[in-house]
Amino acid sequence: MPVRPCSKKRSIKTNCRTCAVIILLLVCGKASLAQQTIQSKQYPKDAFRYPLDLPPVTAGSFGELRPAHFHSGLDFKTMQRTGFPVHAVGDGYVSRMRIQFGGFGQAIYVTHPNGYTSVYGHIQSFTPEEFKYIRDYQYKNQTFEADIAVPKGMFKVLKGDVIAMSGNEGASAGPHVHFELRDTLTQETINPQLFGLTIPDEVPPTITAIGIYHLNGNPFSEKTPKEFLSVTGSAGNYHLLKPQVLQLSGNTGFGIAVTDQNSASNNHNGVYSIQMKLDGQTVYTFAVERFAFDQTHAVNAYTDYPAFLLSRRMIQKCFILPGSRISLYPQSINRGIIPFNDNQLHDVEFICKDVMGNTSTVKLKVQSNTSANNIAPLKPLGTLMHYDDNNDFYNGKVRVQIMPGNLYDDLDFMYDTQPMKPGAYSVTHRIHNKFTPIHDEYELWIKPDMDLGKYADKAVIVNAATGSIGGQYDGGFVKATAHAFGDFYIKVDSVPPVITPINIRNGSNLKAISAIKLRMSDNLSGVKSFAGKIDGKWVLVERNYKTKILSYTFTADIVPGKHNFEFTVIDAKNNIATFTAQFTR
Structure with a gap:
């Protein structure tokens, strides 16, 4: 097995991101008050209609912070009910339909001639023609x-055509339509909302805390010295709960805890x-203008x-980690890291806006103090890995390749x-x-400490916190692909899945059952596939x-009489369970 220890030393790069162009566009709200919104380009304001014939009320906003991802659309509420007509927001054609376990559950995609695609998720049902095509x-x-x-x-669809009915399918916490517009x-x-599909909003964001991170050239980690200061205020004007002049020294990063509400929802x-x-x-x-899906874990x-x-x-860091490549940072100087090294008094201001331009601010006074104790440069206690390198750790028992x-x-x-x-x-x-989060994945090898014998093909690597990651x-x-750091060990899965019938047993009369x-x-290893058959023929x-x-x-082709039902489940290590009746x- 090749070995390339990652032990070389070098200074951490300090990147300076600047945006070539930031266009400040005027976005008019319901109150006809023009506000400035940070955008890289203009989008057509009259090309699309709302997907529902309901007052626009949202449960989730675009770019909202979720565990492990930025929210990719608007969640339109449907009054805690399902079954509302979902309309094509513009002329075009259905280009994709999806059925999945989890996620959107059921979704439909419409491609429009102006270069955009609309997405409608968690839908309850399709049109009869679409449904037949899927079946x-x-x-x-x-x-x-x-x-x-x-x-x-x-x-083909025209603007306003009914393409589906709203639902609560998949990984949805309640009835709504998840709506996206994609390039x-x-x-x-x-x-x-940059296309004019705005939500009534006259409420400025709410700021609750400021974070201070003492970086001094060291990588950010759970060991980074930091402090959180409570913030109070209202109506867009905020200040520290305990007013003070902050004494800061060296390279410093800031963070902010801020949320938003609109006028239509709590x-x-x-x-x-x-x-x-x-x-x-x-x-x-x-600015949450647009992003690619392979960037979303960078939340x-x-x-x-x-x-x-x-x-x-949820503290939103106002400095950019060098390995983060998401396109939500249109501008920065020194990645937002501020060097306080001149013994001068400085003003630091945070300006938080919603998409309608409602604004909240908080201002800090900072005394730059070069005489304060600086944080010592990093002296690795383990193996120093660089974010832009092929990192390979190997010690004879385990290998990690990032x-x-x-x-x-x-x-x-x-x-x-x-x-x-x-x-x-x-x-x-x-x-x-x-x-320490992983953006996507890394490869992990573990050497068994016991002879696997005949169970070698049944071995998996287990994350002690989340379960099997395969192998x-x-x-x-x-060997397995891991998506997080943690505690890992080898186990063997030789046990077949378990099938539990709910309303069928051998000899059942199912005449009145639908x-x-x-x-x-x-x-352990998880279900890989399942299949049902009636009289030897695959059924959905x-x-x-x-x-x-x-x-x-049951479908019409299951005629009256006796039939044989068979259901088979195969797990990820090819253990098989079968139920027949x-x-x-």
């Missing part, structure tokens, strides 16, 4: 989950933009991730072991800690994300 695809491909690219011209070419998602949403000024000069700008670089894990506190683009900052990588857990085939390997045995190691219902579970078994119930709804219809 035909599912039966042809023998699959419940379906991501269907629809040929252009198959389903058709790049598939970047764009704030729908939900706490995200702000549109945050600017930080030093003595009147803007040194940092954040963990934007927020104080350790603080969120420890206290669920490719560029997965660390947001340089990392003092720590490794340790813990005692072997019952049923494990290796000691527990502590791969750094949970407070394959090769060359004396079990659907066969079951549950399934797996003890649907899986409900909320209830976890699997159901086959004869029934009368």
Whole structure:
């Protein structure tokens, strides 16, 4: 196994991001009061209508902070009900339809001739023609989950046409329509309110705290010295709860806790933009105009991730980690990091706006104090990894390979072991800690401490916090792709899944029953696939994300008489469980 230890020393890069062009566009609200909104370009204001014939009320805003992602659209409320007509927001054609376990549950995509695509998620049902197209695809491909690219011209729509009914499908916390507008070419998602699909809003953001991070050239981590100061105020004007002149020294980063509401809902949403000024000069700008989906995990670089894990506190850092590549930072000087080294008194101001231009500010007085104790430069206690390198750690028992683009900052990588857990085939390997987020993934190899024997092909790597991450045995190691740091060990999955019938058993009379219902579970590696058959012919078994119930709804081709039902589940290590029952219809 090749080894490339990551032990070279070098200074951490200080990048300076500046935006070539920031266009300040006038966005008119319901009160006809023009406000300045930070945008890189103009979007057509009259091209699209709202997706529902309901007053526009939202539960979630575009770019709102969610665990592990930025919210990619607007969540339009439907009065806690399902079944409202969903309208095409513009002329175009249905280009994609999707059925999935979790996520949107059911979604439809409409491509428009002006270069944008609209997305409608969590829908309850499609039009009869769309529904037949989906069912035909599912039966042809023998699959419940379906991501269907629809040929252009198959389903043409006009602005206002009903294309679906609103619902509560998939990973939805309540009835609503998740709505997006995407750039058709790049598939970047764009704030729908910039297209004129605005929400009534005369409420400025609410600021509750300021964070101060003493960086002094060191990478950001859970060990970064920091302090949080409470903020109070109202009507857009905020100040420190305990007014004071802050004594700061060296390279300093700031953060802010801020949320927003609109006039139509009590939900706490995200702000549109945050600017930080030093003595009147803007040194940092954040704006949720548009972003690509492969960037969305960078919310963990934007927020104080350790603080969120420890206290669920959402602090939005006003300095940019060097490995963060999301396009929500249109401007910065020195990545928003301020060097306080001149013994002068400075003004630091935060300007927070919603998309309608409602504004809240908080101002700080900072005395730059070079005589204060500076934070010592990083002296790695483990292995120094660089965010822009191919990092490879290997010690004979474990290997960790992290490719560029997965660390947001340089990392003092720590490794340790813990005692072997019952049923494990290796000691527990502590791969750094949970407070450092991974943007996407890294490769992890673990060498068994016990002979796997005939169970080598059943071995998986287990994250002690979340469960199996899969794995394959090769060359004396079990290898898997991991998405987070933590404690890992090897286990073996030789146990088949469990099938629990709900309303069917051998000999059942199902004449009055509209659907066969079951549950399934797996003890370790997770379900890989499932399939139902009646009289040897594949039938569609649907899986409900909320209830976890699997159901086959009888169709007209199941004629009266005796039939045989078979349901098979295969887990990720190819353990198989089968349930069979004869029934009368």
